[in-house]
Amino acid sequence: MKLDILAIGAHPDDVELSCSGTIINEVKLGKKVGIVDLTQGELGSRGSIESRYEEATKASFILGIQVRENLKMRDGFFENNETNQLKLISIIRKYQPKIILANATADRHPDHGRAAQLVKDACFLSGLIKVRTKDEEGSDQLPYRSEHVFNYIQDRYIEPDFVVDITASFEQRMNAIKSYTSQFYSAENKGTEPDTYISTPEFFESITARARLMGKKIGVTYGEGFTSAKRVGIRNFDSLIDHNS
Secondary structure (H helix, E strand, C coil), rough: CCEEEEEEECCCCCCHHHHHHHHHHHCCCCCCEEEEEEECCCCCCCCHHHHHHHHHHHHHHHCCCEEEEEEECCCCCCCCCCCHHHHHHHHHHCCCCEEECCCCCCCHHHHHHHHHHHHHHHHHHHHCCCCCEEECCCCECCCCCCCCCEEECCCCCCCEEEECCCCHHHHHHHHHHCCCCCCCCCCCCCCCCCCCCCHHHHHHHHHHHCCCCHHHHHHCCEEEEEEECCCCCCHHHHHHHCCCC
């Protein structure tokens, strides 16, 4: 299955927290979208590997994506090395996405910046004919390089290169995030799991505040920001958002 967009996250819930509004927008336009989680989030203070898979499945259904895979790299300890690059190259060649969305280039969690560099390197190497990988059936995969790699913005603020209007998809986005009941604030889990940075009601408020901040930059209610190593171009002025509308 070829995908239009492949979103990659170091942990289950990275994608939902950072670019799920954009994914919902694209799915509504008929685009084929998939998610790849690099790790199982096994170092999370709350929940378990099993609960993270259940939550990721629920969130995927809400987002309407076509496929989701987990590469089972070591949470907190995965390296940007040849083994992990080849795993990701195989995924990129398998789905041949036009656009890849990846973790923030630098962030509070060290996995995020490391994942961004891993994705960047794998995307380049995936286009080299002498880098050889095989699919699940053992057949040689053809080299492939995506047209664009965009990095979403996570906990630490980074000035975006462009912002996507997610106003129409914001409620659905928040429902996808709330699928991770073991990780975030839930009245049901209050007192049964250890308190963490992301388990407070205030963290949910910060998610909304960030979306409002990004939206304000382009004159809409809610937005998601992205950075790009390459300059982003547009086909025509019809792609621009009317700030007066």
